[in-house]
Amino acid sequence: MENITEMLKGVLEGCVLEIISRGETYGYEITHQLRELGFTDVVEGTVYTITMRLEKNNLVDIEKKPSTMGPPRKFYTLNAAGQEHLEVFWKKWDFISSKINELKDKKN
Amino acid sequence: MENITEMLKGVLEGCVLEIISRGETYGYEITHQLRELGFTDVVEGTVYTITMRLEKNNLVDIEKKPSTMGPPRKFYTLNAAGQEHLEVFWKKWDFISSKINELKDKKN
DNA sequence: TACTGATATTTAGTATTACTGACTACTAGT
DNA sequence: ACTAGTAGTCAGTAATACTAAATATCAGTA
DSSP states (O other), X not given: OOSOHHHHTXXXXXXXXXXHHTSOEEHHHHHHHHHHHTOTTOOHHHHHHHHHHHHHTTOEEEEEEEETTEEEEEEEEEOHXXXXXXXXXXXXXXXXXXHHHHHHTTOO | OOSOHHHHTTTHHHHHHHXXXXXXXXXXXXXXXXXXXXXXXXXXXXXXXXXXXXHHTTOEEEEEEOOSSSSOEEEEEEOHHHHHHHHHHHHHHHHHHHHHHHHHTTOO
C-alpha cells in the first residue's frame, strides 16, 4: 500500500503507544513491528520522532540497556499518563472510524 | 469528541469527496454535513481549503449558481479523476483501519 | 433605515506531524 | 580493514487541518 503517510498522521503515535503498552521495547524494534503490521514504509526516523515526543510529553519511562547486537538500546514503558493517553486514543479512533464507516456505508 | 483534528488528517479530504460523489453540493453545505456526521468542530475554512485543493488537482467540476438565501454558491461534482481518487481513498482507508483494528484487538 | 443573523466564499498565517536523508556508533563476521 | 546488521539522533521539508478575519448577499425586525 503506497502513499498512506497522510492517513497515518495522528494514528501512528497511538500505534506506538499500543506497542509499548504490551511490554518494554525500543525504537528499532517498534519500527520492525509496525512494518510487520503492514506499514512497510515506516522508517526509523519516523518512529524516533514519535518516541521523542512521547518522552517530551512524559508519557513513557526510559531505561537504557546494553545490547550484545550493537549499541545500547533505549527501552520504553508506558507510565500512568501514557496509559491514559492510549485509552483516549482508542476512544477517538473508535469514534472517528465508526463515523467514517457510517459515511462509507451510505447509511447517512 | 474534542481534539480529533490530527486524526482527521488525510481522511477529511476523502470524506468531502464522498459527500460530493452523492450529488452536486457546495462548501457551506458540505461543512454542515460533516458536522451532522459527528465532526462538530469542522469549520468552513477547513472545508474550503479542501475544496480548493480538489479544484487545483482537477478532481471536481465547478458550476456557480445564484442562491435565494445569500451569495452565489459554487457547486462541485466529481469528475472521472475524482471518482478514481475516491476509490483509492476507500482502499487505503480499508487497509489502514483493518491494520489498526488488528493491533487494537491484540491479534498481532 | 439600521441592525442582526443566516448564508456563503476566500485567504493569510500557524501548528502538528510524518518523511527524507544524512550522520554517528557499536558489534560480529569475513 | 571492510561490510552488514543493529541502534539512535537530528535538521529540514511537505502535507494538512485549524484560526481568524474579511467580504458579500439576503431576510426579518425594531
